[in-house]
Amino acid sequence: MTARVLVIEDHPPSLDLVRYLLVATGYEALVAEDGLSGLALAEAESPDLVICDIQMPGLDGYQVLARLRANPRLASIPVVAVTAFSMVGDRRRILEAGFEGYIPKPIIPEAFVAQVTAYLPPERRIALPGTNG
Numbered sequence: 001m002t003a004r005v006l007v008i009e010d011h012p013p014s015l016d017l018v019r020y021l022l023v024a025t026g027y028e029a030l031v032a033e034d035g036l037s038g039l040a041l042a043e044a045e046s047p048d049l050v051i052c053d054i055q056m057p058g059l060d061g062y063q064v065l066a067r068l069r070a071n072p073r074l075a076s077i078p079v080v081a082v083t084a085f086s087m088v089g090d091r092r093r094i095l096e097a098g099f100e101g102y103i104p105k106p107i108i109p110e111a112f113v114a115q116v117t118a119y120l121p122p123e124r125r126i127a128l129p130g131t132n133g
Helices: 012-025 035-045 061-070 090-097 109-117
Strands: 004-008 028-032 049-052 079-083 101-104
Touching: 004 012, 004 035, 012 028, 012 109, 028 035, 035 049, 035 061, 049 061, 061 079, 079 090, 090 101, 101 109
Parallel strands: 004 028, 004 049, 049 079, 079 101
Antiparallel strands: none
């Protein structure tokens, strides 16, 4: 069964690129353009992984993470921040907040799917060329 990855991103070109890369690899991409719709989609679909921007209007990535963790059904889903926040200390702050991972923007298309795949449970990963699983 294909892993389902929820992408919460308010920048349409970034959302389109991430969706394209995931689908081209064989993953199912669920997409939301803001935190509230992302939470609703997570509740409805129970994805295997959430990729979330940090800086979004309405609910930011930290608030999305807090609400996911407060929901017993969704609390164990890994959440990875994909963000333009790349100043000294940003990665540490993001990981200390509870995100399982941090991928800086701009993403590197050739590396992105492998970075994302590493956060999926092994049984849900698609074998990528040049990797062991």
